[in-house]
Amino acid sequence: GAVVSQHPSRVICKSGTSVKIECRSLDFQATTMFWYRQFPKQSLMLMATSNEGSKATYEQGVEKDKFLINHASLTLSTLTVTSAHPEDSSFYICSARVAYYGGNSPLHFGNGTRLTVT
């Protein structure tokens, strides 16, 4: 149980275009989802916390107008990278927690999306 599905797994886009990444909790409801970014040979860094039905909370240094997050339902959060540039090329991973259990429960991660901007 507790499967998080993320799509697409890999995307290549041209500079200036926008890319949408979907994160779905397949067999549970998630009031909160988290978006992480990982550059090569580095650790995962939290970008934003996505809350169902409300605005996302962004970490310091993350541009909210560039990384649009929508969490319209208890099973789906989307991250849109707007006007992508080569420096946005990275590995993006989402995670979610089973809503019922609240804070004292593990986070479940998707398989990630490798974005390459040419």
Next chain:
Amino acid sequence: GIQVEQSPPDLILQEGANSTLRCNFSDSVNNLQWFHQNPWGQLINLFYIPSGTKQNGRLSATTVATERYSLLYISSSQTTDSGVYFCAVESLTGANSKLTFGKGITLSVRP
């Protein structure tokens, strides 16, 4: 925010050897997870272990919350154990609950 330190940063083992990976953290936690990231980037959830000891096959983990550290033990290592091992913690204090990752330990198991 909470600080997470993992050691050693790199580890090379001969197949069949045992190893211990360490994670130190700077504050009380209500969540601690160990992950293995494979070459394709997939994060494999190994343990959810905010306290106590757990075992799963050749892997086991112990978290001593009062002393703010966790250990991941790998016994009889195999080449498929190679990859990056992350410890991630969620602080008990603070208004915003979020999982903070350490820098990871890169493990290479040689045949």
